[in-house]
Amino acid sequence: MNKIAFIGAGNMNRAIILGVINNGFDPENIIVSNPSPEKREAIAKSHGVKHTPDNIEAAEFADVIVLGVKPHFIAQVCEEIASKVDVSNKCIISVAAGTTMAQIQTALGGDKSVIRTMPNTPSQLGLGVTGAYASPQVSQQQKAFADDMMKANGIVKWLTSEDEIDHIIAVSGSGPAYFFLFMEAMAAEAERLGFNADEARALVQQTALGAAHMVVENDIPIAELRENVTSKGGTTQAALNTFTQGGLPELVSDAMQAAIARAKEMASNK
Numbered sequence: 012m013n014k015i016a017f018i019g020a021g022n023m024n025r026a027i028i029l030g031v032i033n034n035g036f037d038p039e040n041i042i043v044s045n046p047s048p049e050k051r052e053a054i055a056k057s058h059g060v061k062h063t064p065d066n067i068e069a070a071e072f073a074d075v076i077v078l079g080v081k082p083h084f085i086a087q088v089c090e091e092i093a094s095k096v097d098v099s100n101k102c103i104i105s106v107a108a109g110t111t112m113a114q115i116q117t118a119l120g121g122d123k124s125v126i127r128t129m130p131n132t133p134s135q136l137g138l139g140v141t142g143a144y145a146s147p148q149v150s151q152q153q154k155a156f157a158d159d160m161m162k163a164n165g166i167v168k169w170l171t172s173e174d175e176i177d178h179i180i181a182v183s184g185s186g187p188a189y190f191f192l193f194m195e196a197m198a199a200e201a202e203r204l205g206f207n208a209d210e211a212r213a214l215v216q217q218t219a220l221g222a223a224h225m226v227v228e229n230d231i232p233i234a235e236l237r238e239n240v241t242s243k244g245g246t247t248q249a250a251l252n253t254f255t256q257g258g259l260p261e262l263v264s265d266a267m268q269a270a271i272a273r274a275k276e277m278a279s280n281k
């Protein structure tokens with residue numbers, strides 16, 4: 012198991028490719044296929060991977076095939092590959108949101124080794140979270156290889172049921188945008204307070220970074236970190252009371268449930 016084909020040279024596959032190469036994987040053992048030339052040529056030029064417009068050529072080359080196309084192209088690409096290539100001994104990894112294991116296996120023509128994954132955008136910085144669910148056909152060796160590959164982009168959480176993919180979407184898949192929204196709102200208010208846009212952004216991003224590092228570096232409950240910076244009757248408490256009275260915890264819960272509901276709708280092609 013030492014060759015990887017990336018089907019699609021878009022944002023997510025590019026992030027994974029950069030991660031595995033930065034982690035020491037030989038670019039000679041990577042091939043990228045994409046219909047239009049610009050993106051695959053760019054990554055071939057910058058990182059020395061092979062490239063082709065032909066998904067079949069890419070699939071034949073590799074032991075592991077990473078499907079990085081939009082969800083509505085997944086079935087078509089799987090059918091195309093399975094019509095010409097014997098995928099029985101290959102491991103197919105999908106990064107597509109809302110395309111189920113059953114849909115992928117049906118398009119591949121049966122019970123093949125498939126891993127459904129849900130990476131998030133900080134993967135491009137090596138700070139990602141990837142949820143992964145493997146079909147029973149995936150061997151220990153294939154799982155170990157996929158685990159190594161995904162760890163190049165951050166942490167990996169293996170799931171024991173496919174339903175949990177929707178839960179991962181609600182937590183880490185969509186999660187970066189929750190923080191972006193919060194940071195946007197804070198930066199907007201900072202501007203209303205008189206800071207210019209650059210200052211507001213710098214203040215907010217450094218605050219978010221510092222808070223995230225405090226969570227990472229202190230192995231205590233997050234609630235305790237919050238309590239430690241909240242003096243009774245002080246300014247932080249006044250702000251936090253406003254969040255609580257406005258129903259922030261319930262709103263976060265509702266938002267995450269909405270993400271799960273939408274993931275289920277997408278999987279049933281709505």
Ligand SMILES: NC(=O)c1ccc[n+]([C@@H]2O[C@H](COP(=O)([O-])OP(=O)(O)OC[C@H]3O[C@@H](n4cnc5c(N)ncnc54)[C@H](OP(=O)(O)O)[C@@H]3O)[C@@H](O)[C@H]2O)c1
Pocket residue numbers: 018019020021022023024044045046047048050066078079080081082084088106107108129130131132184
């Ligand atoms: N971006 C994220 O944050 C994120 C997070 C989690 C999961 N995902 C999943 O990752 C997948 C890709 O998303 P993305 O954001 O990377 O999309 P993207 O940037 O649009 O990349 C998709 C790529 O697939 C290529 N493509 C289209 N049809 C193809 C075909 N038949 N064969 C081979 N390549 C083909 C496109 O090429 P052309 O441009 O030349 O048409 C494009 O380069 C999606 O399924 C998405 O659900 C993305």
